[in-house]
Amino acid sequence: MDQLPIWLSLRERSVLVVGGGEKAAAKIRMALAAGAAVTLVAPRLGPEAAELARAQRVRHLDREFADADVSGHAIVYGATGVEAVDQAVAAAARTQRVLVNVVDRPALSDFSMPAIIDRSPVVVGVSTGGAVPALAAAVRARIEAALPARLGRLAAFAESFRSAIRAKVTDSTARLRFWQRVVSGPVAEQVLSGAEARAHAAVLQSLNAAGVGHVSGTVHLVGAGPGNPELLTLRAARLLQSADVIVYDRLVGEDVLGLARRDAERIFVGKEPTRHPVSQDEINALLVERACAGLNVVRLKGGDPFIFGRGGEEADHLRAQGIDVEVVPGITAALACAAASGVPLTHRDHAMEVTFVTGHGREDGAEPDWAGLARSRHTLVVYMGVGRAGEIAAKLVVHGLGSSTPVAIVHNGTLPTQRIVAATVGTLGDAIAEHGVTNPAVFIIGEVARSAQTDAPRVKTLVRAVAG
Numbered sequence: 001m002d003q004l005p006i007w008l009s010l011r012e013r014s015v016l017v018v019g020g021g022e023k024a025a026a027k028i029r030m031a032l033a034a035g036a037a038v039t040l041v042a043p044r045l046g047p048e049a050a051e052l053a054r055a056q057r058v059r060h061l062d063r064e065f066a067d068a069d070v071s072g073h074a075i076v077y078g079a080t081g082v083e084a085v086d087q088a089v090a091a092a093a094r095t096q097r098v099l100v101n102v103v104d105r106p107a108l109s110d111f112s113m114p115a116i117i118d119r120s121p122v123v124v125g126v127s128t129g130g131a132v133p134a135l136a137a138a139v140r141a142r143i144e145a146a147l148p149a150r151l152g153r154l155a156a157f158a159e160s161f162r163s164a165i166r167a168k169v170t171d172s173t174a175r176l177r178f179w180q181r182v183v184s185g186p187v188a189e190q191v192l193s194g195a196e197a198r199a200h201a202a203v204l205q206s207l208n209a210a211g212v213g214h215v216s217g218t219v220h221l222v223g224a225g226p227g228n229p230e231l232l233t234l235r236a237a238r239l240l241q242s243a244d245v246i247v248y249d250r251l252v253g254e255d256v257l258g259l260a261r262r263d264a265e266r267i268f269v270g271k272e273p274t275r276h277p278v279s280q281d282e283i284n285a286l287l288v289e290r291a292c293a294g295l296n297v298v299r300l301k302g303g304d305p306f307i308f309g310r311g312g313e314e315a316d317h318l319r320a321q322g323i324d325v326e327v328v329p330g331i332t333a334a335l336a337c338a339a340a341s342g343v344p345l346t347h348r349d350h351a352m353e354v355t356f357v358t359g360h361g362r363e364d365g366a367e368p369d370w371a372g373l374a375r376s377r378h379t380l381v382v383y384m385g386v387g388r389a390g391e392i393a394a395k396l397v398v399h400g401l402g403s404s405t406p407v408a409i410v411h412n413g414t415l416p417t418q419r420i421v422a423a424t425v426g427t428l429g430d431a432i433a434e435h436g437v438t439n440p441a442v443f444i445i446g447e448v449a450r451s452a453q454t455d456a457p458r459v460k461t462l463v464r465a466v467a468g
């Protein structure tokens, strides 16, 4: 490490900026944001600097730089872009022992300016010591995306409990644990999602409870999307990084789980179409038990939790037990597979409506209304239909859908193993058998499926079965 990162308090102190262009304006803005008074030395000002020069805390000296200007300032910026002047500013600052930064000239600078992510009071600075500012900016962009927008609110929220926590939790180890829970547990998630009143009540309740240090957990029902980790929401990715426990399904792959905290507990509760290794009651009980232990639980489901994912049943059960639930949507298979196969689900000429339907009938024999769904100018996306493809197609034809209606069969949509098979309603069952299509797959049925891009670059196996 060639430079020491420090956060310098500039309130009630003054900063000298030499130069009147855009780069000088950026330094003035930064110094004002940090609470400093600014002396600006420049015989000419650009529009931004001229605007800033009117601010109350800026004193503009309308002339060339003189060595004596440096005296009495906390730090000095040389931002003229004129080599001789910048060198003179640096030399004067060094002689008078005032720290100096000359814009774009690390060799003349005592300190460099980091790329800043500002979630005040949380501030992150990224520095390459002035060597490669573009790299610092690229790293900043990644951190910007990873840090929640309301992080500053969380800091202020935590700060407001500081003295109460110190008074109530006297043991230092217990206090550290309590703080960890507040800043990275369910309470933190409540603050970050805007539910500050609930978070406030939870901390108060926990502080007043006999077993001080306990904050009851939240369960986040999180959509993991179709399997490609690039298709997770930012919130899903962030929750994975902060979860204590991740309860996940069969369709959630290692690529997505790889984003989780290394030490998080992972519990697989996958269901095969014909086998239920962990019953729904057991899953519900597990979620309740972990949340009541104060853990931050992510219930990770393929696609969207509220589309054929039993998310509604789990949410109802948890709420009935008094546990906070947050639902984080995910990209459902229909949308992902449509995009992956280049099929628009609606189209002004071909489809004015779209229906997502399950092909998996219920144990009690309940079925979707196939008669109502067999209509033209309509797109039908069938989930979980592989085992009954021929039967579903036959029902649609009986109710009037043309057997030449195009179908795109998308298996493992968005994953490297994606396959797209083109068929028609009349050949659907045979196409599934012939090409050995297995779960997970969706059928996109309707005129729009005619445009299925079976030559998409990601597709590993391209099969065009009997086209109508």
Ligand SMILES: C[S@@+](CC[C@H](N)C(=O)[O-])C[C@H]1O[C@@H](n2cnc3c(N)ncnc32)[C@H](O)[C@@H]1O
Residues within 6 Å of the ligand: 226, 227, 251, 301, 302, 303, 304, 305, 306, 307, 308, 309, 331, 332, 333, 334, 337, 382, 383, 384, 385, 410, 411, 412, 413, 414, 415, 439, 440, 441, 442
């Ligand atoms: C139990 S449902 C869950 C659906 C999920 N909640 C969603 O919103 O996508 C499982 C079915 O979703 C479909 N599916 C999920 N991921 C898929 C993918 N990557 N490619 C194709 N179909 C997928 C398949 O029809 C699979 O049988």
